[in-house]
Amino acid sequence: MKEIIAQINSANRIMITGHINPDGDCVGAGLALTLAINKLNKDNEKIIRFILQDKAPDTTNFLTHSILIEKAKYINTKYKFDTVIAVDCASIDRLGNEIKQFITANTTLINIDHHISNTNYGDLNYVDPKSSSTSEIIYNFIKKLNIEIDLDIAESIYMGIVNDTGNLAYNNVSYDTLMVVAELKKLGLDNEKVVREFFNKKSYARIKLLGEALNNFEFFEEKKLSFYYLSQKTLKKYNGKKEDTEGIVEALRDYDKAEVSLFLRETENGDIKGSFRSNEKDVNRIAKIFNGGGHQKAAGFNTDLSKEEILKIVLNEL
Template sequence: MSNYTEIIDKIKNSERILLTSHINPDGDALGSGLALFLALNRYNRIQSQLDENYMDKVVRFVLEDNVPGNLKFLKGTEMIENIKNVNSKYNFDLVICLDSANKERIGSVEKLIGDDSFVINIDHHTSNTRYGDIDCIENISSTSEIMYKFIKEMGIEIDTLIGEAIYTGVVNDTGNFAHSNVTTNTFLLASDLLEKGVDNSKIVREFYNSKSMSTLRLMGKALEDMVYVPEKKLVHLFISIETLKELDAKKEESEGLVELINSYEGSEVSLFLREEEKGKIKGSMRSKHDKDVNAIAKLFGGGGHIKAAGFTSSLSAEEIIEKVKAML
């Protein structure tokens, strides 16, 4: 049983709403957040027309990182704010975290959560730590699929712009409807959004098939440097900050490399490691069959799903690889 009604009541009774999602945002993080952002702005417009005394809610969508280049085609992304440009003393009475399995995943945006802020946690990761005052966790394809149902429950029309954001999130987390997390409800959602004018071919073209030269060079470097461990059926790859600089590539351009290397026919599990600032390493894992990469990611303080999980660690790449190999 969903707790949508409780969440809707909280939104309607709040004045200053912060929306956020995880660091290094992907299509689902940004798509679900943008869909809700656009929906709440539409709610403001409708209520203003119905009631001249209605006071518009302040709704802001803030992320630690910039919008990735392959998601800027979504209208509304230009209104997403970077935490660097937001006054940390601004008082939000409601914070909605999307697609973030734990509070740490939202990065430095966490400093915007005040002592009096009410936190709503909306997510589809089974590893979610349930850190909200209200937790809405559903084991379905994506947080964007949750948002599709939620916005309809709120009585807000899903127009083309909201629909594009939702569709992009679903495409991201289902591998364009190729993963085992796809259900008949996911296809019904897609069918409904197409009827509302969402151009699925445009989204796939812009999101998947429009890559910069630096992204393509990074993909080539990944294929050249990936290492296969046959006895573990593991393929792993490490990309350093220096390599990113050499290729003039942004860190968000490395998204998708974990799936790329896992396409090797002998691989059952892929491990992609990317060096971050301050000695941290971001890890992403994928599994083709029954290997539980969520359990492995939990060893490093991360999580996700059985077939897709991630983490951030202070260990070296070599130490992480050895620990992962020991678990397989």
């Protein structure tokens, strides 16, 4: 942590980034860190930009400073950063090719994450799998930097924690997590607002797609697996976006006879994005078979295998 803080203090051109298909923790951690480092930049000597390959979910737009998030395809590739800070990203490939092109031999790559599958790909790595979220880690970094946490930073951090803990419902919530939340509340955080705007509000497409999943999922009793495959055809039927599929894999796991859920979504290029959730079994191990990963009870992957091939492998592994 001390080395990373020293690098941040000495850096001039900083890119903060995160994984492809960003979620609430990726956006929350990145935006909180962006706002915090900007507070160090009193003389405007540093350039700090938060750049992602993919669009941030619309559910994060309620954050006042979400307008700071830039998309990589609109950034001139000749622009040079001396420091790139990747948050909530388990491997360098998960940054996406449009982000990786900004990482050169002269770039110091910092990796801050909480995934157990993290490959320690950075020049400097701070990976804590015991943290509920990367946003919780960023809270501690900001405190170490002696930067005042204002309400905008607090909302970003809390959104990230809410995202990765299921609104503080999962067992990755620790005493330390609750203490961070208590400190944010002491600062004046409106936790109801964050949960309402980010966690509870759902689009028409999201509700319809959840209905499709609950109506049509399969259950493999011997393996105690709930399974659903979403085609592009069904997604487009409701003018849905990938973010409208959030919550499906958790809903499948909530079936009282299920121990594991698997949700597969066909992407626009024909590949498949897979998401696991588990009550007890290690799904991170299975996700690694498809070059994915995450956590023991929550993991994901991308693959060009067919849904039939994926399902066969998963059933065999379970």
